[in-house]
Amino acid sequence: MKVLVLFAHPVLERSRVNAVLVDAIRDLPGVTLRDLYEEYPTFAIDVAREKTLLSAHDVIVFQHPFYWYSTPAILKEWQDLVLEHGWAYGENGTALHGKITFNAVTTGGPASAYQRGGYNRFTMRELLAPYDQTANLCGMRYLPPFCVHASLLLDDERDVMPHARAYRRLLAAFVADNIDVARAANLDTLNPVVDDLPEDDGPGWGRE
Amino acid sequence: MTHGPLFLCFVFLAASVLVVPIAKRLGLGSVLGYLLAGVAIGPSVLGIVGHEGKEIMHFAEFGVVMMLFLVGLELRPALLYQLRRPILGFGGLQVLLTTLVVAAASLALGLPWKTAIAVGTILSMSSTAIVLQTLNEKSLLKTPGGQAAFSVLLFQDIAVIPILAVFPLLAVGDAVSEGAKGGRPGWLQGLLVLGAVGGVVLAGRFLVRPIFRFIAETRLREIFTASALLLVIGVALLMQSVNLSPALGTFVAGVVLADSEYRHELESDIEPFKGLLLGVFFVSVGAQIDFPFIATRPVVVGALVVVVVAAKLGVIYAVARGLGLDRSARWLTAFALAQVGEFAFVLLAFAGQVHVLPPDLAKLLVAVVALSMAATPGLFIVLERLVLPRVTTGEKRPHDEVTHDGNEVIFAGHGRFGQIVGRMLRANGVGTTVLDLDPEMVDVLRRLGMKVYYGDASRPELLATAGMADAKLFILAIDDKEATNKIAELVRHTYPKVKILARARDRVHYYELKKIGVHGAFRETYGSSIELGIEAFRMLGARARTAHTMAQKFREHDSRAIDKLADLWGTMDQDAYFSEVKRVTGEAERLMREEAGGPVSRDGAWDDESLRKAARDASDDAEEPTAPEE
Numbered sequence: 001m002k003v004l005v006l007f008a009h010p011v012l013e014r015s016r017v018n019a020v021l022v023d024a025i026r027d028l029p030g031v032t033l034r035d036l037y038e039e040y041p042t043f044a045i046d047v048a049r050e051k052t053l054l055s056a057h058d059v060i061v062f063q064h065p066f067y068w069y070s071t072p073a074i075l076k077e078w079q080d081l082v083l084e085h086g087w088a089y090g091e092n093g094t095a096l097h098g099k100i101t102f103n104a105v106t107t108g109g110p111a112s113a114y115q116r117g118g119y120n121r122f123t124m125r126e127l128l129a130p131y132d133q134t135a136n137l138c139g140m141r142y143l144p145p146f147c148v149h150a151s152l153l154l155d156d157e158r159d160v161m162p163h164a165r166a167y168r169r170l171l172a173a174f175v176a177d178n179i180d181v182a183r184a185a186n187l188d189t190l191n192p193v194v195d196d197l198p199e200d201d202g203p204g205w206g207r208e
Numbered sequence: 209m210t211h212g213p214l215f216l217c218f219v220f221l222a223a224s225v226l227v228v229p230i231a232k233r234l235g236l237g238s239v240l241g242y243l244l245a246g247v248a249i250g251p252s253v254l255g256i257v258g259h260e261g262k263e264i265m266h267f268a269e270f271g272v273v274m275m276l277f278l279v280g281l282e283l284r285p286a287l288l289y290q291l292r293r294p295i296l297g298f299g300g301l302q303v304l305l306t307t308l309v310v311a312a313a314s315l316a317l318g319l320p321w322k323t324a325i326a327v328g329t330i331l332s333m334s335s336t337a338i339v340l341q342t343l344n345e346k347s348l349l350k351t352p353g354g355q356a357a358f359s360v361l362l363f364q365d366i367a368v369i370p371i372l373a374v375f376p377l378l379a380v381g382d383a384v385s386e387g388a389k390g391g392r393p394g395w396l397q398g399l400l401v402l403g404a405v406g407g408v409v410l411a412g413r414f415l416v417r418p419i420f421r422f423i424a425e426t427r428l429r430e431i432f433t434a435s436a437l438l439l440v441i442g443v444a445l446l447m448q449s450v451n452l453s454p455a456l457g458t459f460v461a462g463v464v465l466a467d468s469e470y471r472h473e474l475e476s477d478i479e480p481f482k483g484l485l486l487g488v489f490f491v492s493v494g495a496q497i498d499f500p501f502i503a504t505r506p507v508v509v510g511a512l513v514v515v516v517v518a519a520k521l522g523v524i525y526a527v528a529r530g531l532g533l534d535r536s537a538r539w540l541t542a543f544a545l546a547q548v549g550e551f552a553f554v555l556l557a558f559a560g561q562v563h564v565l566p567p568d569l570a571k572l573l574v575a576v577v578a579l580s581m582a583a584t585p586g587l588f589i590v591l592e593r594l595v596l597p598r599v600t601t602g603e604k605r606p607h608d609e610v611t612h613d614g615n616e617v618i619f620a621g622h623g624r625f626g627q628i629v630g631r632m633l634r635a636n637g638v639g640t641t642v643l644d645l646d647p648e649m650v651d652v653l654r655r656l657g658m659k660v661y662y663g664d665a666s667r668p669e670l671l672a673t674a675g676m677a678d679a680k681l682f683i684l685a686i687d688d689k690e691a692t693n694k695i696a697e698l699v700r701h702t703y704p705k706v707k708i709l710a711r712a713r714d715r716v717h718y719y720e721l722k723k724i725g726v727h728g729a730f731r732e733t734y735g736s737s738i739e740l741g742i743e744a745f746r747m748l749g750a751r752a753r754t755a756h757t758m759a760q761k762f763r764e765h766d767s768r769a770i771d772k773l774a775d776l777w778g779t780m781d782q783d784a785y786f787s788e789v790k791r792v793t794g795e796a797e798r799l800m801r802e803e804a805g806g807p808v809s810r811d812g813a814w815d816d817e818s819l820r821k822a823a824r825d826a827s828d829d830a831e832e833p834t835a836p837e838e
């Protein structure tokens with residue numbers, strides 16, 4: 001399967017986590033990386049181009065830091081403009097039918113905060129409900145997020161590396177169609193899926 | 209009484225200057241003003257102008273020719289084609305029916321049938337000069353009624369040609385039946401006519417443009433004016449030489465040039481001449497009215513005028529009704545065209561030559577024609593005060609049929625600067641009218657399919673003909689600082705409702721434009737410098753979004769600083785000003801640096817340093833309580 005990563009970070013030069021994650025998948029065969037803030041610094045999104053890209057891929061990943069329990073602004077703009085009625089949903093809106101989609105999120109809060117009764121009161125899946133339902137409306141298969149929690153405590157590349165490796169293995173598995181989608185759909189996050197993957201997945205990155 | 213030409217000029221001008229403004233103030237319109245001025249200086253009142261009035265009138269008839277040229281300039285061929293039905297249908301029926309009605313009446317009064325037909329034809333004509341001038345002055349020309357009237361007038365102008373050809377055949381008795389045709393056989397005459405009209409069309413299409421371009425390149429305005437006049441006079445002479453109506457010929461020339469880039473410039477060049485000549489024409493018509501002659505048979509003349517005007521009015525109203533014009537349009541057309549026109553003078557003179565009319569009758573008719581013309585302004589007053597208020601209630605406002613280009617945006621200058629703005633606007637469907645003084649540029653842009661006119665935007669008439677009164681926005685993008693300021697002032701003053709965006713050469717020019725009160729001034733290299741700056745940041749490794757944010761912030765600081773300086777500029781001496789510049793820009797940069805907190809712009813919210821610290825503290829706290837339990 002072909003994977004499209006729609007990546008959004010407004011100040012990547014200051015990022016510790018996403019910068020490393022994104023570097024980890026940049027050269028992965030079968031993955032197309034779109035750096036939205038770099039493409040559209042003034043938010044003038046090229047809708048036709050984005051639609052072509054969507055059509056050409058099977059798995060759509062929204063990678064972003066968690067900002068105010070949601071995504072950075074450009075992803076919202078992207079949704080508003082690209083997911084046109086009559087194309088993505090509504091009558092004849094079948095362009096995205098059957099595609100798989102999920103978020104790859106880094107959060108400041110730890111996993112324990114994203115629980116009922118936790119500091120942030122809701123689970124990640126609950127907070128990402130708008131993405132879930134958007135996917136549903138567009139006839140897509142929504143999977144739970146891949147999460148890097150407590151990202152503010154990851155001080156340097158060494159700390160981030162295990163997460164980056166996991167992320168890379170996850171995407172590589174999607175490319176190779178090695179994911180049990182039906183099972184994954186019921187999890188809270190995609191992270192356990194990575195643990196079940198066989199070790200020998202594609203070219204090793206960051207293991208030197 | 210004979211006087212030198214200069215004295216005559218003085219008399220005509222003085223009479224016009226004295227009487228016309230008063231007439232206009234009283235709501236009588238300029239045409240009646242001119243006519244009254246003519247009456248005043250004519251033989252019956254002051255007697256300053258006698259027989260020379262007639263010659264002057266012939267000369268001033270040229271104003272009509274120019275007017276039709278201007279009318280033609282406003283009418284593209286496509287538009288003319290759209291009007292074909294009213295021209296042929298309405299015009300044809302009007303001339304035919306009026307001729308028949310008047311001829312029948314003349315027959316009943318005992319005139320021989322040939323004379324009766326001649327009288328009918330002569331009286332079926334209306335006055336192009338008076339009607340168009342009046343409709344224009346009252347902004348009625350573009351209403352449905354105005355358009356109908358115009359179509360009829362156009363048909364009459366064309367009809368004069370066959371009428372002149374047929375008149376000799378109507379000669380009574382054994383008069384020589386060879387008139388102005390000069391004995392040419394019919395086929396030759398036909399060929400000549402075709403050749404002349406074809407020549408005008410072809411020359412207009414292929415010759416005039418390069419010639420005007422060549423002349424425009426010299427940038428001698430008076431030579432351009434001279435060549436515009438030359439064109440009109442030349443066409444008129446050509447037409448006369450083949451016995452065609454000069455007015456018709458120049459009308460055709462106007463239509464052919466309506467699409468040309470020089471249209472606006474031609475319009476504003478010819479306009480003042482036309483205005484003056486028409487004025488003189490109306491004055492001489494006024495001076496022509498032979499009151500002593502009328503005084504000998506006031507009842508006959510009076511009755512004839514009333515009957516003729518009423519008959520024409522009735523016929524036109526009936527035709528307009530039959531053709532389905534709405535009520536106000538019907539009345540407007542009927543009242544507007546009820547007088548007899550200046551062509552009648554020509555036809556009467558010609559009819560005398562070819563012995564179609566006995567001299568006494570001709571004299572009587574001249575008086576009737578002149579009086580009916582003089583009655584037109586009165587008829588308009590009746591129409592506007594009594595008739596229209598009754599028929600227009602509940603009817604929707606007549607909408608414009610012939611518009612200018614009707615564009616919201618007018619450009620002065622379409623060189624390196626304006627062109628980009630124009631392309632951007634047009635790409636998004638905004639209509640633009642463009643004036644440019646560089647013939648080469650105009651040529652290139654036209655070849656790219658743009659609507660561009662050659663012309664100097666500092667001329668008030670040109671701005672008017674370009675449609676400034678209806679425009680929303682004026683974009684001043686010429687590269688001449690002095691001219692920019694002059695035009696900006698002119699537009700601010702004349703069209704206070706139109707917004708102005710202007711190109712500024714530099715900072716000082718920016719201040720000047722702000723003082724003039726333009727709605728936006730843009731330093732011409734500023735935008736591209738900022739863009740280059742953005743690219744520079746990116747090449748130094750900055751993210752696109754960050755580079756844009758930094759540029760945007762710089763822009764904001766800079767424009768705040770420059771607006772502060774704009775207020776100071778001109779209030780202090782140079783040195784004080786420049787030290788102020790240094791202070792203000794230095795301050796702006798310092799502020800920016802502080803706000804940014806470093807070489808890379810940071811938005812406070814995204815500075816996650818304090819977030820990290822809080823997170824570390826929190827996780828330490830979280831670990832501590834669990835420790836004892838372990």
Ligand SMILES: Cc1cc2nc3c(=O)[nH]c(=O)nc-3n(C[C@H](O)[C@H](O)[C@H](O)COP(=O)(O)O)c2cc1C
Nearest residue numbers: 015016017018065066067068069106107108109814
């Ligand atoms: C504007 C802003 C809003 C944030 N909102 C949240 C939030 O709602 N929940 C959360 O867990 N972390 C939040 N954070 C922390 C970010 O998720 C964290 O800084 C990010 O994941 C770190 O990734 P990076 O190093 O790639 O920037 C926020 C951070 C910023 C700057």
